[in-house]
Amino acid sequence: MTHSVSTPAVACRNVGRAFGTNGSTRQILTGVNLEIGAAEIISIIGASGSGKSTLLRALGGLDTGFTGKVLIENTEVNEYDARCAVGFQEPRLLPWATVADNVAIGLPDGLSKAEGRARVAELLELVGLTDAAEHRPRKISGGMAQRASLARAMARDPEILLLDEPFGALDALTRIKMQQLLLDVHAQTGTTTVMVTHDVDEALLLSDRIVLLDDSPHTQGATIANIFTPPVPRPRVSHDPALVSLRKQLLTGLGVETLATSEV
Numbered sequence: 001m002t003h004s005v006s007t008p009a010v011a012c013r014n015v016g017r018a019f020g021t022n023g024s025t026r027q028i029l030t031g032v033n034l035e036i037g038a039a040e041i042i043s044i045i046g047a048s049g050s051g052k053s054t055l056l057r058a059l060g061g062l063d064t065g066f067t068g069k070v071l072i073e074n075t076e077v078n079e080y081d082a083r084c085a086v087g088f089q090e091p092r093l094l095p096w097a098t099v100a101d102n103v104a105i106g107l108p109d110g111l112s113k114a115e116g117r118a119r120v121a122e123l124l125e126l127v128g129l130t131d132a133a134e135h136r137p138r139k140i141s142g143g144m145a146q147r148a149s150l151a152r153a154m155a156r157d158p159e160i161l162l163l164d165e166p167f168g169a170l171d172a173l174t175r176i177k178m179q180q181l182l183l184d185v186h187a188q189t190g191t192t193t194v195m196v197t198h199d200v201d202e203a204l205l206l207s208d209r210i211v212l213l214d215d216s217p218h219t220q221g222a223t224i225a226n227i228f229t230p231p232v233p234r235p236r237v238s239h240d241p242a243l244v245s246l247r248k249q250l251l252t253g254l255g256v257e258t259l260a261t262s263e264v
């Protein structure tokens with residue numbers, strides 16, 4: 001996997017973000033520099049409130065109040081940049097529309113009806129929801145709803161998939177299935193993916209690189225404290241001895257000191 005390329009899929013140049021009014025501004029992010037290669041899966045981890053979602057929003061143009069620059073393929077990101085698709089912890093499906101119609105919401109403009117239908121069918125197949133196409137969201141499980149949300153995000157074949165704690169609300173078993181699904185979808189589409197997660201194991205299993213956000217001792221606001229590369233190729237298993245020491249480093253970076261790696 002290429003980590004430093006002449007034209008990165010995404011580049012953050014000195015990105016910062018402060019919130020508040022002149023009297024009391026709070027610097028949340030500062031000096032974030034990052035290059036993401038095409039088809040990489042990047043996880044962003046950090047303590048609660050460290051600015052992970054804020055950084056993700058800047059990458060997708062959902063927030064234009066940041067300083068510095070975000071570039072997608074060397075072009076500055078626009079407000080709600082159409083090259084990005086975003087998925088959230090909650091699936092955010094329209095309750096009155098069928099699963100298929102919810103997925104169709106993500107389609108790009110300009111497709112004929114037949115093309116749209118074919119694309120939706122392909123996406124439902126991709127996430128294993130063909131049989132649920134005509135169901136309303138209330139009739140499907142949380143995991144199925146999250147799969148529909150992933151299909152909607154993929155509908156316009158985004159260059160960058162941005163996921164904010166996408167599996168955070170799912171039970172443990174469904175979460176494992178969704179992680180596998182994300183890897184399957186990624187293997188088929190090669191979409192550059194940036195994911196915020198609180199789950200160190202999720203980051204270890206899925207990512208090409210793991211970005212740790214933390215407060216810098218020298219500045220106000222969080223910045224990239226470290227970038228870790230899991231030392232084994234996917235597919236990985238969480239008990240892989242090669243991941244144990246990295247897991248410990250990640251937890252230490254998050255301020256969790258472990259007595260024994262087997263305990264966490």
Ligand SMILES: Nc1ncnc2c1ncn2[C@@H]1O[C@H](COP(=O)(O)OP(=O)(O)OP(=O)(O)O)[C@@H](O)[C@H]1O
Binds near residue numbers: 046
């Ligand atoms: N629109 C906003 N206005 C004011 N403050 C904000 C705004 N958005 C975020 N913040 C603040 O910025 C800080 C970082 O928020 P952010 O949601 O990015 O953190 P996070 O690392 O994703 O947190 P968590 O892990 O708890 O989801 C928080 O203190 C939050 O209250």
